[in-house]
Amino acid sequence: MIAPSILSADFARLGAEIEAVAGNDLDPRARADWVHVDVMDAHFVPNLTIGLPVVRSLLEVTDVPLDCHLMIEDPERWAPGYAEAGAYNVTVHAEAAKDPVRIAKDLHAAGARAGLSIKPGTPLDDVVDVLRHYDTLLVMSVEPGFGGQEFVPEALDKVRTARRLVDTGHLDVLVEIDGGINDETIERAAEAGVDCFVAGSAVYGADDPARAVAALRARAAR
Ligand code: DX5
Ligand code: ZN
Numbered sequence: 001m002i003a004p005s006i007l008s009a010d011f012a013r014l015g016a017e018i019e020a021v022a023g024n025d026l027d028p029r030a031r032a033d034w035v036h037v038d039v040m041d042a043h044f045v046p047n048l049t050i051g052l053p054v055v056r057s058l059l060e061v062t063d064v065p066l067d068c069h070l071m072i073e074d075p076e077r078w079a080p081g082y083a084e085a086g087a088y089n090v091t092v093h094a095e096a097a098k099d100p101v102r103i104a105k106d107l108h109a110a111g112a113r114a115g116l117s118i119k120p121g122t123p124l125d126d127v128v129d130v131l132r133h134y135d136t137l138l139v140m141s142v143e144p145g146f147g148g149q150e151f152v153p154e155a156l157d158k159v160r161t162a163r164r165l166v167d168t169g170h171l172d173v174l175v176e177i178d179g180g181i182n183d184e185t186i187e188r189a190a191e192a193g194v195d196c197f198v199a200g201s202a203v204y205g206a207d208d209p210a211r212a213v214a215a216l217r218a219r220a221a222r
C-alpha cells in the first residue's frame with residue numbers, strides 16, 4: 001500500500017493535491033491506497049501543521065481513506081475526535097500515550113482503525129505488550145517533525161522484528177513506515193516486510209504525483 005503524505009503538498013490547494021493521487025479516473029496502480037495526514041502540535045514535535053478542522057474539510061471532498069498521524073501530546077484527549085470525524089486510520093505516538101490500550105479502544109468505538117507509532121529511538125519492546133490492541137504499527141524512519149529528511153536505515157531492523165512478531169503471533173497488524181521513502185529506500189523497506197509506505201517529498205516533490213505513486217508501487221513489488 002502507498003500512502004502519500006500531504007505534508008509535502010501545497011497547503012493552499014489540499015483538495016486538488018489529494019485528487020491528484022486519489023482521483024477515480026487514475027490507473028489503480030497510480031492511485032493512493034491511503035492519504036497520510038501529518039498532524040503536529042509544536043509540542044510533541046517542533047513543528048505545527050494542521051488539525052481536526054482541516055481533516056473534517058478534507059473528509060468532505062474525498063473518499064480516499066485518511067491516515068491521520070498524530071504527532072501530538074495528550075493523544076488520549078485528541079485522537080478520538082479524528083475517528084469520530086471519519087478518519088480511516090488514526091495513529092498516535094507511543095512516546096506520548098499514557099494509556100495506549102484505552103486510546104485503541106476509544107478509536108475502535110468511534111469506528112476507526114487504531115495505529116501506534118514509534119520514533120527511531122524508541123525500541124519495539126516498548127509497544128510489544130499493547131500491539132494486539134492495534135491495527136497498524138507505524139515505524140518512523142526519520143525523526144518526526146519534518147518532511148524531506150534522510151531515511152534512518154536502523155528502522156529496517158525494527159521492521160524485520162515487527163514483521164516476525166506480527167507473523168508468528170498471528171496479529172492482525174499492518175506494518176507501516178514513514179520518513180525518507182523514495183525509489184531506492186522503498187525496495188529495502190519492502191524486503192524488510194513493510195505493508196504500507198508513507199511518502200511525502202517523493203510523491204509531491206515529483207512533477208506528476210500519480211506517476212510517482214505508480215513508480216513507488218512498482219519498486220516495492222520488485
Ligand atoms: C514526518 C512525517 C512524515 C513526512 C514524510 O514527521 O511524519 O509523514 O511527511 O516525508 P518524507 O516522505 O518527505 O520523508
Ligand atoms: Zn507521518
